[in-house]
Amino acid sequence: MTKIRLTRRFTFEAAHALLRYDGPCRHIHGHSYKLEVTVIGTPLVDEEHPKNGMVMDFGDLKQIVQEHIIARVDHALLLRADSSKDLKEALRKTDQKLLLTPYQPTCENMLIDFKTRLLDILPAHVTLHSLKLWETENAFAEWYASDN
Numbered sequence: 001m002t003k004i005r006l007t008r009r010f011t012f013e014a015a016h017a018l019l020r021y022d023g024p025c026r027h028i029h030g031h032s033y034k035l036e037v038t039v040i041g042t043p044l045v046d047e048e049h050p051k052n053g054m055v056m057d058f059g060d061l062k063q064i065v066q067e068h069i070i071a072r073v074d075h076a077l078l079l080r081a082d083s084s085k086d087l088k089e090a091l092r093k094t095d096q097k098l099l100l101t102p103y104q105p106t107c108e109n110m111l112i113d114f115k116t117r118l119l120d121i122l123p124a125h126v127t128l129h130s131l132k133l134w135e136t137e138n139a140f141a142e143w144y145a146s147d148n
């Protein structure tokens with residue numbers, strides 16, 4: 001049976017700050033992130049089935065990633081949960097979409113978070129192959145199942 005990889009791209013806007021980082025990214029700033037999600041599987045062979053010829057419907061992949069990943073982070077401010085108490089309290093008093101993370105919100109750690117969430121909810125007939133997250137035009141991180 002022939003394995004095929006399927007990839008879907010997503011974009012989201014998010015702000016973050018890298019706590020105790022020794023550069024300007026310790027200050028709150030934003031990125032237009034790009035995320036690529038790749039799954040691998042075997043195309044369905046069933047002439048009567050509406051998904052005949054598909055590893056997974058691109059639309060279903062879109063719906064899952066939108067609901068479980070993008071909706072959480074889009075237009076959110078990602079801060080470490082152990083950031084300044086004053087800052088967190090000030091933000092909570094305003095209408096801000098604050099996402100407190102148990103990890104430093106780097107590209108690498110965001111990928112680990114996304115990977116964990118996707119492994120829980122992708123349908124059993126596909127395997128998560130890789131994730132690629134661009135923070136800027138020139139910088140991205142990747143997670144590959146085969147590396148881990």
Ligand SMILES: Nc1nc2c(c(=O)[nH]1)N=C([C@H](O)[C@H](O)COP(=O)(O)OP(=O)(O)OP(=O)(O)O)CN2
Nearest residue numbers: 018023025031105106107108135136137138139141
């Ligand atoms: N390994 C990582 N390094 C850095 C991360 C990260 O997530 N993983 N993040 C940052 C900053 O958040 C931010 O992305 C700044 O990155 P940088 O490449 O320094 O940004 P520039 O604005 O200089 O990018 P240009 O493409 O040169 O305009 C820092 N490091």
Ligand SMILES: [Zn+2]
Nearest residue numbers: 016025029031
């Ligand atoms: Zn940044």
